Amino acid sequence: MAAVLCAAVGLPGQTFAAAAPVPYVFAEGAERVRATSSTADAPPLVAGHTYRDSIGPDEKRYYRLDLDARTNAHVSAVGVPKPGADVHYADGLKVSVLDASSHPCDQGQTRNFGSATYPRPLSATAARLIEPDARRCGTAGVYYVLVQRTTRASSSREAWELEIRHQAEPGLKKAGQTEAPRSWPSASPGPPTGGARKRHGGTGFNDASTLAGGEWRDEITPGQTLFYRVPVDWGQQIHADVGLHNAEGGRKGIVGGALAFSLHNPARTFVAGHHSMLYDGELKTVSLDPLPPVAYENRFDSSDRVGGMRLAGWYYLRVTLSPEVGTVFGDGAYGVTLRVAVQGSRKAGPAYAAASREFGLPGKGPQAVDKARPGGQDGRSGVMRVVAAAGIGTGSVLVLGLGVWTLLARRRAGAGAAGPGSMGSGYGAPPGR
Template sequence: MRRVRAATVTVLRGVLLGVVCGALLAPASAAAVSPSGPAAAYRTAPDAKPVHGAASSAEGPRLRPGTYTDTVSAGERKFYRVMLDDVSNAYVSAVLAPPPGSPVGATDGVRIALESADGEKCSVSNDVTFGSSTARPVADYATRRIGKGRECQAAGDYVYSVEWIGSGAGSGARDWPLELKYMTEPGVGDGAQTPAPSSWATRPADPVTGAAKGVDGGSGFNDAPAVGHGVWKDRLSPGESRFYKVPVEWGQQVFLDAEFAGTATGRAASVPDGLRLTLFNTGRGFVKNAATGYRGGPSEVSLGTAPAAFANRTSPRDDTGAMRFSGWYYVRVSLDQRIDTALPLTLRVGVEGDRVEGPAYTGDAVAAGFGLSDEDRAAAQAGRASSGSGTGNSALYKAVGYTGIGLGTALVLILAVWTLLARRSRGRHVRQPLPWEPRAH
């Protein structure tokens, strides 16, 4: 009997050690994608500073490069001040992120503008609207670009404004979250070569195939997980938007396919434009949008871009002009709130084209947020956030949670077996210590 019990102890020790090691060494990407719950609220940047825009352009708080939080209500216009130099391109973005489920109209949103102190517009004002009756985080930027013959070239104080627009279902909006981000792109040296692509493919050379990796999309720009070229799986609830970020080098194009599974019955109310796919650039500027209806069966929505090139910023086409950076590009996939069930998503990400040399910046573009580090590139292949890119580590947290559950279950089973053996041999042998208990010497 003692030999049997000794063997049992050895086996149990091996089981426990195997469970611990296996659970701790399992990669986060192996964690199963859990069913979606209600849409998550937009997660602001952990280092964002709260500010309060003023009702007068003369009194707005000053923004320096960084991220800020504020709120906006229907009928409001808020002003901020931005100090610009005379060598850097400036991008000041606004993310409007109403609480999930808030009533909105298609034309509700905000108008953003960057102007000189005497009212000269640095670029065309942009309207940031929802485009449907589903509340989702929406974003775009206002810019000041350095260039001969352009406006706002002098260094000095400039005015950035965010103004509520629309008169639809969102007209009762109160204190909806705003996230503002001010980024400065270094200038380029005199005579720097910035060639524009002369032509490009409108479809990927080959379909993106391979084993799909599970990934949990983020609530916005700050917690979006990195996804590289390949196939990714997630799940969206009605009314939910999920964000992912894709690394794009100079000379590369992005092709995206979002495939949604059908419902169990194959029947659902027809929802025009119920599935949306949107791309934003490194500065959170709008690049391109695609949408398709949903009727209960499998559905797909796709988009493709021009190659990333510095010279694209002079293009008359907005979607080409937005492909003006290398760095992270952000994908938003949205499910209309009128769709009555959660849907599995397969996201095919195609990043195509050879990496080419970028412009000769006069400063560190990567440090300013325009470009990619080696860590960023590695993160995109693993489907995780790099250390400097936000908090998109939900897959890791989920793996840790599963590890805890697995360890707890294993320990309960070990204790149950040990107790049974002890009861059978009670009274015939002296109790032996449990595998983790100290032995007497």
């Protein structure tokens, strides 16, 4: 019992080993389902709900959607390999939405590990979008979600845990422009002001930490993945970069694909990223290429970086540090700095036929935002999850609680305040609204 307590928090005056990184925190209350290898008995996915399943190597899993002729359907699947699993660059996950004749409703998305061949959560998405003059997928009826996992023979054979989410987006009152913009402002924001603030990232989309515009400091251990979320409204652009600071101890070496950095939209769709950082133990920084402002019309472009910027709401930044960095330079924590800017004035959104309950930002009528908790700000940190999972007795929890709340209070005191709906106009501190 004492070992559990020590590993969980590290009470004052004592030194304890760091706990292993949590691979991914799934949505609370997610319903367990078991997909089928045939469309015949595929379990239904209800809009606004999150589900849990698993998928084995090279498996195909089917789910059912019952859709009307007015609503856009966005479906995401997050595959979570076990820590330490052997993965190949081509191992990955693909999601498709199919009509009753197995025709795909869009390109779907395939995500694999690429040159950064180490295990981390992979998010792939697909959608049924209502488009003018579409030849298929525009009618009400039964549709199917197909999730496929690709696995090379030399890779680990364990099943991956899956998180499946179906999100609904209302159709438009009347058809509008159907061409994505061809150009947009590409100027980089000015340097951040006000100094770096501390904020520890969450383990996934569900507990991603909220960031406003500015400079943010964190620490990451080899093999760990951290998630952050940034509010981006219609008409606004997001800029972001991440710096991996120098390794301590003077070790020499080079690690390819040392850090994977990516941006995902409110439907969890991959938008842009980098995973080819060459790290030699000195400070290295990677930046997202200039992205277009958020606009409904972006969805008519087939590229990730334009088509992905089609929804207002929380945009997610994901950072993973390669386990090889620990092998070459040591297993301690490494400093990372994220610089985030949200530029441009908020614009009126599309003329939806109904209120959007899945997408958007707080404080805008009946719209409800993705229910992700700002990690490290609500008192339910990873520490408390460890305590809950360990099933510690009541008396031990009371003693443990003192150390936990002291730790949290110190962390809050050292962190800058950034509410879930706050955002900056540039790299500087966010203005009042």
